[in-house]
Amino acid sequence: ILKGDLNYRRLVGDRTWDATTPFADxxxxxxxxxxxxxxxxxxxxxxxEQKTLDALERSGAAWRTSGTHALIQVRGAT
Known part of the structure; x- marks a missing residue:
């Protein structure tokens, strides 16, 4: 279990990926x-998911950086 924004960035490579890139990938x-x-x-x-991304982008808020949104993502063992 990884917690926090910095650990998340380390986990996924700390690049500006397309937001719909699968977490498992x-x-x-x-x-x-x-x-x-x-x-x-x-x-x-x-x-x-694309529909979630579209809704967040339409909100006009700085949702990616404001600290007002959170997430939990899980990938099972392969």
């Missing part, structure tokens, strides 16, 4: 199941 190198818990404080984001 970006974490496939990790040697076991992984869960990431974070409050969004940076632009780094993966694993969103």
């Amino acid at each position: 970006r974490t496939a190198y990790f040697p076991g199941a992984v869960a990431a818990l974070r409050t969004l404080k940076s632009d780094v984001m993966v694993g969103l």
Whole structure:
């Protein structure tokens, strides 16, 4: 279990990926199941569904960096 924005960025490569890039693809190198818990404080984001991304973008808010949104993402063991 990884907690926090910095650990999330380390986990997925700390790049501005397309937000719909699958979380499992970006974490496939990790040697076991992984869960990431974070409050969004940076632009780094993966694993969103397109409809969710569209709704967040339409909101006009700085949702990626404001700390007002959070997420939990999980990838089981492969």
